[in-house]
Amino acid sequence: MPSTKTELIKKLEKKANQMRVEIIKMIYKAQSGHPGGALSATDIVTALYFHLMNVDTANPTYQDRDRFILSKGHACPVIYAALALKGFYPLAVLDTLRALDSKLQGHPDMNKLPGLDSTSGSLGQGLSVGVGMALVGKMEQKDYHIYVMIGDGESQEGQIWEAAMAANKYKLDNIIAFTDFNRLQVDGFVDEVMPIAPYKEKWESFNWHTQEINGHNLTEIINAVELAREVKDKPHMIIAHTVKGKGVSFMENMAVWHGRAPNAQEYELALQELGGN
Amino acid sequence: MRQEMTTREAYGQALLELGRINENFVVLEADIAKSTRTELFAKEFPERFFQMGIAEQNEFGVAAGMAMSGKIPFISTYAVFASMRALEQIRTFMAYPNLNVKIAVSHGGLTPGNDGPTHQAIEDMAIMRSIPNMTVVMPSDGIMTKKAVAAALEYNGPVYLRFTRDEIPIIYDNNLEFKLGRAFLHMEGNDVTLITIGDMLSHTLHAARILVEEGISVRVLDMPTLKPLDQEAVLLAAQETGAIVTVEDHTILGGLGSAVAETLVENMPIPLKRVGIKDTFAESGPYHQLLKKYGLSSSHIQAAARQVISMK
Incomplete structure (x- = not known):
């Protein structure tokens, strides 16, 4: 462990950059995948796997571990990179994204990949899965946490709000959910496709303990989770304002990079920006 | 006179009896516990019973999360709602990961007669049969129902169990040796x-x-x-x-x-x-x-x- 918080943040920022490089590399090699939403979620997933979560690479399914559900499953390159860099499997596995016989399916398959806590990909469903896991944690009086990441566009799914009701009913303070609020979805801006505002008020009215942060600031991410762990009897929503495509200038805030792979030239440019050559 | 019973009643009794010997299963309900008969289980095992309200999609998602954490969920509602309202939840979050879940539904076929077509599930078995990893069962009387529920609990994987709203005759006796996949x-x-x-x-x-x-x-x-x-x-x-x-x-x-x-x-x-x-x-x-x-x-x-x- 780094001796000071500054050192920790520096270490995590370096790791997040490494994650972004791996994300770009695997999507380029596959010539398929979703870079935009993976890059917007990178800093949060980095903070989770390299500081906040208790997981064991030698025993990926041990009962007392923390769990993470990437409900916006199309962003899976971010979790694939995190699990590889954490040591659940060799980095070389990342070269097989979306290929035949790969552990890295187009959307996450929990039975194929060690370290993955839930299958996902069809939007709107991961928060319910998190509620189920959190209920078992409460039944068995375990102190692990369930981390869930949903998208802002994904919040248009009705099932998100069914899950929000259920988490409140059972006072599931062991759920810490993030909204990767990058403002974009496939067809354009969330505000135009189907507005979800007022967003924070929605979660508060469902009786969730709700915070708003900059989702690219590792200090804010860590502080928000630490605060969430202290607040009891309410489920936690951390609305993380992010930039879709964060870290690669020409991908930032462009809906077109939701589900497009870079060509050779764009790939070189992206790696140059990330210093990953 | 022949003895008759609804198979949903037999399901409720089976949960109660099995609940006393197997501590690892839980029951989820969508506001029709009186009708699906899961209320029998709920009364004796309130800490293993989860009332999820009129929100079937979430009910099935929550059950998937519980199964991923090692519990065996019995998920109850009516057949129309399970097989159609929560179909994708079943297909993608239960059958695809091959979870150990039991989808146990009442009001199969025309048995909810006077409720009309909105509540008569006449397509559910075809839908469920088309999903990989899924086992699909409709027991033929109350006695077989109890044995089928026990067999489903014993089996590791997703099972769809369909029951009747209306009473049907008891045909089998307790010597029945029920096996999944057997005529x-x-x-x-x-x-x-x-x-x-x-x-x-x-x-x-x-x-x-x-x-x-x-x-x-x-x-x-x-x-x-x-x-x-x-x-x-x-x-x-x-x-x-x-x-x-x-x-x-x-x-x-x-x-x-x-x-x-x-x-x-x-x-x-x-x-x-x-x-x-x-x-x-x-x-x-x-x-x-x-x-x-x-x-x-x-x-x-x-x-x-x-x-x-x-x-x-």
């Missing part, structure tokens, strides 16, 4: 085989007795497991009787009739007639009157048998 022989014969599932067993047996009185030699197979189908029993019946009638409280598209037809056509084509709902919605009305109006009564089964024999 049960009721009458031995060699002119025609009647293959039936769920609540149609008593009507099929009634039809068979009348056919026997006419001098026809009838075999009756009860096929409570739609998937995996007992193909061996189907092909033996095809070989030894040369004509088959399927009988199901379900649309004739995609259910038992289709499963038997697929098996026959690929292995041993013989004449087949399907008794079931003929690609139409039904209506409100008493269950037994609906069976008559929509072609599922004993006389429809008899007519199909006579016709299929003439095609040999």
